[in-house]
Amino acid sequence: MANQDGVVVSVLTQTKQQESPSAIDRLLTQTHADMARVNTLILERANSHVDMVPELARYLIDSGGKRLRPMLTVAAAALFGSGKGHAINFAAAVEFMHNATLLHDDVVDESDMRRGKPAARMIWGNQASVLVGDFLLGQAFMMMVETRDIEALGVLAAAAAAMAEGEVFQLAKTGDLATSAEDYAEVIRAKTATLFQAACEVGAMAGEADEAGRTALRAYGLELGNAFQLVDDVLDYRGETGTIGKNRGDDLREGKMTLPVILALAEGNEAEQKIITSALGDAEASDEQVRAVVTIMERYNTLGRTMDKAHFHARAAADALSPLPQSALRDLLADVVEFSVSRAY
Numbered sequence: 001m002a003n004q005d006g007v008v009v010s011v012l013t014q015t016k017q018q019e020s021p022s023a024i025d026r027l028l029t030q031t032h033a034d035m036a037r038v039n040t041l042i043l044e045r046a047n048s049h050v051d052m053v054p055e056l057a058r059y060l061i062d063s064g065g066k067r068l069r070p071m072l073t074v075a076a077a078a079l080f081g082s083g084k085g086h087a088i089n090f091a092a093a094v095e096f097m098h099n100a101t102l103l104h105d106d107v108v109d110e111s112d113m114r115r116g117k118p119a120a121r122m123i124w125g126n127q128a129s130v131l132v133g134d135f136l137l138g139q140a141f142m143m144m145v146e147t148r149d150i151e152a153l154g155v156l157a158a159a160a161a162a163m164a165e166g167e168v169f170q171l172a173k174t175g176d177l178a179t180s181a182e183d184y185a186e187v188i189r190a191k192t193a194t195l196f197q198a199a200c201e202v203g204a205m206a207g208e209a210d211e212a213g214r215t216a217l218r219a220y221g222l223e224l225g226n227a228f229q230l231v232d233d234v235l236d237y238r239g240e241t242g243t244i245g246k247n248r249g250d251d252l253r254e255g256k257m258t259l260p261v262i263l264a265l266a267e268g269n270e271a272e273q274k275i276i277t278s279a280l281g282d283a284e285a286s287d288e289q290v291r292a293v294v295t296i297m298e299r300y301n302t303l304g305r306t307m308d309k310a311h312f313h314a315r316a317a318a319d320a321l322s323p324l325p326q327s328a329l330r331d332l333l334a335d336v337v338e339f340s341v342s343r344a345y
Helices: 011-018 023-030 032-045 052-061 068-080 087-109 120-124 126-146 150-173 181-206 211-238 259-267 270-279 287-299 302-321 328-342
Strands: none
Touching (some): 023 068, 023 328, 032 068, 032 126, 052 087, 068 087, 068 181, 087 120, 087 150, 087 181, 126 150, 181 211, 211 328, 259 287, 270 287, 287 302, 302 328
């Protein structure tokens, strides 16, 4: 269509320009100044006299993640006030912990892609990925110790232990057809939701929140993390490779017993179960096999029911914030939950 000056203007462009910024974009704006300091600290602490360490670390750190967890840390601190000024160190430590687990996970899962690029292990190898992950964990705890906040250090140390337990539990359940929905819930609580929980709690601590505030942010983070992982597990089957940053069906090929698979195996007939189990854990399973499994999931609405579970946790996350005084930032944190769930649509 043409504007009043006769210049042709794309209707699609106009529509995009009129779209409201997402909750994540608004959180990025809200936390911009603090996150600039976090990013500077992250780059400083990724340095090493061993060239491979910063090369590999920065490859992952700069690969396009939104840094949601550290943003939640600085936002939680801002929600309660300036506090002790430890939010920057806490946030950078949280991001290093997260990236360390990504490096380790890609080795354990033998993943080829991460955030739409070749996984670090595909470039530097498994040994380097594991060791640089260890380096990042060490730096995370050094940054925590520098704050001299032993209680907050305890929160993140407990999260690190729980995340490792969750990964080991998931590994033990790989390809285990007897895995229950309760087992799965424990896996995602430990390996994913725990770090969201800790990120929000140490942020509240940095803002000198009272016990009620800490409890609210701890519950918010836990429920947001549960919802986030449930959506990720749906996207593995529903998303397109170019948008989810990895190959569609990777969880299936890796033998991960996620909720969509657990529900489909429980309700499918013998022939359908055979289709699923023939692809489950087969690193060479074809796209056609993945599509066949997705068809079964759609037949029993296991992806939709997994999303229902995600919405349940999302509501719980928003409800956790309700005892806090009303503010624009509190409302924005509630909106972040809805955005995280909407990724699957």
